[in-house]
Amino acid sequence: MKTPLRHLITAFSLFGLIALHAQAAEPQSIRIAVPDLSAGSKPSAGGVVDVLRDQQLLEKEFAKDGIRIDWRFFKGAGPVINEALANGQVDFAYLGDLAAIIGKANGLDTHVLSAGVRGVKSYLGVVPGSGIKTLQDLKGKRVAVFRGTANQLSFASALASQGLSERDLKVINLDFNAANAAIAAKQIDATWGLSTLLTLRERGLVELPVNSRDLKGAGSTQAVLVGTGDFIRQHPDLTARLVSAQQQAARWLQDDRNREAYVNLVATTANYPKLILEGDLAGENLAHYFDPRLDAEFIGLLQQGVDLAAKERLIRRSFKVSEWVEPRFLDAALQQQQATQAAR
Incomplete structure (x- = not known):
C-alpha cells in the first residue's frame, strides 16, 4: 500500500521540527578555548579570562540552568585552538588577533563578540x-x-x-x-x-x-572573544548572557583601583613575578587597555592586521572586519550597564 504524498510531507515536516528543537535545546556545557600563558602548574591567560575564572562569573550566571562552563586551555595557542574550532570541539575562544584572523580567512564560521585587550606591548x-x-x-x-x-x-x-x-x-x-x-x-x-x-x-x-611603545604602537597586539556561528545562531540568549557576564569582568579590570589586585591575581595564577607585571602595565590606561568595545579604533586595528597578514602572505586574501564583528550582544550589555548605573 502506497503512503499518500501528503502524509510523507507531514512526516518530513514533523521530523524537521523535531530536529530544529533538538538543535535549539540548551547545551549541557559551554566550551571555551583559551591559550595557556602560565609559567606555573595552574592555567592562566591573564586579562579578562583570569578575572572571570577567579570570580566565577560565568559559572554563577549559568548555574541556575545546570549549564557547566568547560574551560579548555591550550599550550599550543592559536593554531591548536583553530583546530578545535574547526572540529566543533569548542563554542567560544579567546584569541590573539592573528590566530583569529587566520581562522576566519581559512573559512572558520566565527564572529568577533568583543575586544579582550588592546595595545599589548611586545x-x-x-x-x-x-x-x-x-x-x-x-x-x-x-x-x-x-x-x-x-x-x-x-x-x-x-x-x-x-x-x-x-x-x-x-x-x-x-x-x-x-x-x-x-x-x-x-x-x-x-x-x-x-x-x-x-x-x-x-x-x-x-x-x-x-x-612596541617605542615604535608608536607598531608591533602591539590585540585579543578578541570569538564565538562560533552555530552556537550564536542556535543560542543567541546564552551568547548574550555570556557577553553580559564578561562585561562585569571588563568593568572590574578597567577600574584603576583594582590594578594591584589584578597584578596579584595574575602573579598567583600564572606564577609571574609581580615586579614584571607591574612593569609591563606601568603607564597603561586600564580603562582603554581593557576596553571591550568594538569601536572604530579597534575595528581599524583589526583591519590593519588583516591587511598586513595578507600582504605578508600569512593569509591568502584580505577580508572586511566590519562583516566579521558582531557587536549587538556587547552593545546590549553596555546599554544594560548604563541603565543600571542611571537607576542607582
Whole structure:
C-alpha cells in the first residue's frame, strides 16, 4: 500500500521540527578555548579570562540552568585552538588577533563578540653585548618568533614600521618558552616576545632595546572573544548572557583601583613575578587597555592586521572586519550597564 504524498510531507515536516528543537535545546556545557600563558602548574591567560575564572562569573550566571562552563586551555595557542574550532570541539575562544584572523580567512564560521585587550606591548629581546640596538640591526640575524600567533603579526607590524620584513632576517619558529630558553643559552640572536622577557632582563640574560611603545604602537597586539556561528545562531540568549557576564569582568579590570589586585591575581595564577607585571602595565590606561568595545579604533586595528597578514602572505586574501564583528550582544550589555548605573 502506497503512503499518500501528503502524509510523507507531514512526516518530513514533523521530523524537521523535531530536529530544529533538538538543535535549539540548551547545551549541557559551554566550551571555551583559551591559550595557556602560565609559567606555573595552574592555567592562566591573564586579562579578562583570569578575572572571570577567579570570580566565577560565568559559572554563577549559568548555574541556575545546570549549564557547566568547560574551560579548555591550550599550550599550543592559536593554531591548536583553530583546530578545535574547526572540529566543533569548542563554542567560544579567546584569541590573539592573528590566530583569529587566520581562522576566519581559512573559512572558520566565527564572529568577533568583543575586544579582550588592546595595545599589548611586545619587546625585542637580544643577547647582551650583541650590539643590536634597533630593528635595522636584525638584518641577517637569527630571530625567534611564535608563528601562527599574534606574536608573528605584531613582529611583522614592527618590522614594516621600519621598512623591513621577515625576509630580511633568519626567522626561527619557537613558542615563547622555547624562545626564552634559546636566547638565554645564546642559541639565537634575538626574539620578539611579551613581558616574560622582563624576567630574563632582571637576570641579565637579555637586553630589551626596543618595544612596541617605542615604535608608536607598531608591533602591539590585540585579543578578541570569538564565538562560533552555530552556537550564536542556535543560542543567541546564552551568547548574550555570556557577553553580559564578561562585561562585569571588563568593568572590574578597567577600574584603576583594582590594578594591584589584578597584578596579584595574575602573579598567583600564572606564577609571574609581580615586579614584571607591574612593569609591563606601568603607564597603561586600564580603562582603554581593557576596553571591550568594538569601536572604530579597534575595528581599524583589526583591519590593519588583516591587511598586513595578507600582504605578508600569512593569509591568502584580505577580508572586511566590519562583516566579521558582531557587536549587538556587547552593545546590549553596555546599554544594560548604563541603565543600571542611571537607576542607582
